[in-house]
Amino acid sequence: MKRIMLTGALGQIGSEITIKLREMYGNDAVLATDIREDLSLAAQGGPFRALDVTDGQAFHEAASAHRADAIIHLAALLSATAEAKPMLAWQLNMGGLLNALETARELDCQIFAPSSIAAFGPDAPRRGTPQDAPLRPETMYGISKAAGEQLCDYYYRKFAVDARGLRFPGLISHAAPPGGGTTDYAVEMYVHAEGSGHYTSYIGKGTFLDMMYMPDAIAAVAQLMEADASRLKRRTAYNVTAMSVDPEAISASIRRRLPDFTLRYEIDPLRQSIADGWPDAIDSSAASEEWDFRPAYDLDRTTDEMLESLARKRLCGEKGAILL
Numbered sequence: 001m002k003r004i005m006l007t008g009a010l011g012q013i014g015s016e017i018t019i020k021l022r023e024m025y026g027n028d029a030v031l032a033t034d035i036r037e038d039l040s041l042a043a044q045g046g047p048f049r050a051l052d053v054t055d056g057q058a059f060h061e062a063a064s065a066h067r068a069d070a071i072i073h074l075a076a077l078l079s080a081t082a083e084a085k086p087m088l089a090w091q092l093n094m095g096g097l098l099n100a101l102e103t104a105r106e107l108d109c110q111i112f113a114p115s116s117i118a119a120f121g122p123d124a125p126r127r128g129t130p131q132d133a134p135l136r137p138e139t140m141y142g143i144s145k146a147a148g149e150q151l152c153d154y155y156y157r158k159f160a161v162d163a164r165g166l167r168f169p170g171l172i173s174h175a176a177p178p179g180g181g182t183t184d185y186a187v188e189m190y191v192h193a194e195g196s197g198h199y200t201s202y203i204g205k206g207t208f209l210d211m212m213y214m215p216d217a218i219a220a221v222a223q224l225m226e227a228d229a230s231r232l233k234r235r236t237a238y239n240v241t242a243m244s245v246d247p248e249a250i251s252a253s254i255r256r257r258l259p260d261f262t263l264r265y266e267i268d269p270l271r272q273s274i275a276d277g278w279p280d281a282i283d284s285s286a287a288s289e290e291w292d293f294r295p296a297y298d299l300d301r302t303t304d305e306m307l308e309s310l311a312r313k314r315l316c317g318e319k320g321a322i323l324l
């Protein structure tokens with residue numbers, strides 16, 4: 001990939017990967033798009049265009065005008081919002097992806113489409129969930145991700161579109177807040193630990209979910225997009241993860257640095273039931289074997305960097321600091 005177009009560029013992943021890709025490929029080579037506009041670095045550090053991904057013609061025009069050879073399609077509703085607004089989730093997640101794939105087919109672009117641990121349902125093995133475990137999700141978000149994976153594979157087989165994808169776990173980051181997800185509690189816990197020293201978790205003790213620190217997620221996208229196509233056996237999406245944690249594990253890691261941190265629970269039935277349908281710990285060995293995926297951040301290293309970055313931002317009153 002040389003000239004990249006991103007959708008959802010102002011979201012949790014987009015606002016960091018846009019900046020990283022501009023460092024790697026040059027500012028002008030990376031077009032950021034999002035349905036909203038703001039003054040963040042991702043919107044200002046290079047070309048930006050407002051785009052509603054459900055508008056297929058506007059999608060095509062933006063990619064064509066940029067002479068994109070790669071599309072990183074991040075615009076989507078996350079799990080909890082999707083469960084509250086299932087029709088909108090289907091229209092945005094599937095309609096947007098279909099427009100991205102059609103544009104990729106018409107302009108001969110490579111495409112990255114994120115899937116999620118949510119693509120698995122309650123009948124998948126909970127621990128060591130294999131790459132090829134059945135995908136029978138019970139949430140609208142999961143259904144859109146599982147169907148989206150198949151759509152990517154279809155475009156690869158039918159039209160030779162170079163589609164690549166990752167099943168992301170919960171992503172922990174400090175640049176832009178996640179919105180409407182189930183794993184968001186992890187980010188919130190760091191923000192509150194560093195701010196007030198207390199956090200009330202809506203996800204229960206003993207609920208294990210996969211997580212990954214944002215720099216590992218960004219590196220994985222870049223690495224997969226540059227991977228030798230002849231090594232890739234899958235055009236759906238690869239399992240990737242760096243850790244399997246529950247709220248107590250994150251809290252214990254935080255207490256190494258902030259011994260007075262306190263954690264309480266007030267369970268949100270919707271998000272708890274979503275989490276209960278997802279695996280505890282997925283197996284990412286196919287990604288390691290086929291394109292050398294190797295995350296660098298374990299829980300404690302993630303905690304150290306999160307707390308240091310949040311403290312620095314707060315002390316400097318830095319613009320863009322996460323306020324939850």
Ligand code: SER
Pocket residue numbers: 078079080115116117118141168169170171180181182183184
């Ligand atoms: N982080 C996402 C969510 O919680 C999962 O892919 O919705």
